[in-house]
Each structure stands twice: as structure tokens, then as C-alpha cells.
Amino acid sequence: MNREAFSAIVRQSSLFRSINAANFALLMENGILRSVEEEAFFFMQGDPTTHVYVLCRGRTRLLQYTPNGQQIILRLITPGQTFGGIALLQPSSGYPVTAQAIEDSIAMGWEARFLQKLAEKEPSISLNILQLMHHYVLELQERQRALIAERVEQRIARILLKLAAQFGQKTDQGILINFPLTRQAIAEMCGTTLFTVSRTLNEWERKGLLDIGREKVVILQPHGLVEIAEGIN
């Protein structure tokens, strides 16, 4: 993949899709490409917020660690999505999350100071970052509601449905979640234990709702999972 291909991905990103051609050229001149191997990090929670990134290749996850060392997966980032956007709003504070590549990944990054200057000329960047933050707030509200009001089975079903919406592929068998997915990762995404996830997934597999392979999940009865997520079963 060459720089032009990366440029096309950045052009489609929610942060920069509406900026004019001259400013986009400036953006591409100032972007640095960072390549990070599987399991390695773009930045760690608490690192100074120096850069904003758009993922161009691979997959990356945003994590937080609790004081007792438990890991929580907040978001999965796919090509075209922005991460580290907080740097634009609060440069030189600390990243609130850790960004870890879950497969070999390449991202284009910009210094926050450069983007702030560009945003003065191109107000759509500020509006887009606000929209991105609004989206995050809605997502966190949904998570909070789920934690307070939903049974753990509902939360697990909802996470699987969201992953299917984002990474799903229809196959003859059902909907394959085309994403390397461990039970531990599901537990970290929905705020429960590995034991609960394993027990729940095994039960659903016995009922014929899912087919679970090594790091692979196929939803055999999509409607059945929707019923569980919505609490209507």
C-alpha cells in the first residue's frame, strides 16, 4: 500500500472528509506514517497527547487499565477511524487510553499543534472532532445504561451484535464476525468475567445460536441473539 492509498483512507475519515483540497494537501505533507507491529503500542495511557491518528491499515484497540490492573477494551479501531483525537482538544495532557495494535497496523499521525493551526483555517475539523466526541458520549451512555439496567447476557449479546454490524460477513452458515475474538476480549468489552462469558457462550452454542471456533464466532440465529440483547426472550 503506498502513500496515495493511505491518502484516500484519510480523505474518507470522519475527521477530514469535508476539508478543502488545499488544506488536505497541507495535511498530507505534514502527516507522518507510523507502523506498529501486532501487540505493540501507538501510545500508552498517560503519555503526553502529542499526536492525532487516523488508522490506515490493520486493527487497533483502545484500552484502559483499572488501578488493580484489570484491562477494559473501550473501542476497536478499523481503517479510516480516528484515535488520539483528545490531543486536538487537550494537547500536552495525557492520553486517557492505551492504543494497542491487534494486528500489524499503520496509522497516519499529525502533531496536535499543527492540527490546531489547520483547524483555524478549516473550521470543519473542529466540527468533525465535536461530532466524534458526541458519538463517543452516546456510546458511553449506552454502555452505562447497559451496565446499570441490563443482565450480563444482554450485554454479551449486544457486544456480539455490534461486532457483527462492524465486522460481519454473511456466509452460508450465518453471520461470521470476521475479527479475531477471544472470550477474554469479549469479557473486557462488556465488563464481566471470563468465566461468565465462557458459561454464556457455551450455553448459546448448545442452543444452536452460535458456532464458536478458535477466535471465531458465527451467529447462526441472528434473531435469537437480537431477542436476548433486547431482553425479549
Next chain:
Amino acid sequence: MAFESIRSWTVADTLNSYPQLTKLFVEWKTDCIGCYLNRFCTLEEVAAIYSLDLDEVFVRIQSLVQIPKERIEI
């Protein structure tokens, strides 16, 4: 036979092409509106899951929207 191609429309395609059909999914009391998986489920699958008569589904759709002939026939 004339309805073969509608049969395989996904809910997402249907609603993107004809947003006015939203009210039919509400009327049928399906959970399709806002469902994470509506880009995967076809009208045929929706009819089967909710025990709807497929021909009746097509008749109701065509009573609300003008579907170009080439989208209806095989």
C-alpha cells in the same frame, strides 16, 4: 416468480431505498428498525422469523412505493 428479486433485498437496502416503508416494519411489529444486523437479513428471512405471508409483504410494499420493473423481476 415476479417477486424473486425483492425476496433477497436486505432490510437495510429496503429502508435505504424506500424510507417510507419504515412504517410497514413497525406495523408488522418486527425488531428490524435500528437492528444492528439489518444489513444481513433479507425480506424472506424477516417474513419467516415473524411468520408473515411473503406475498402479502410484497403486496403491501408495492402499495406504498413504485418499484422499477427491473428491480421486481428476475
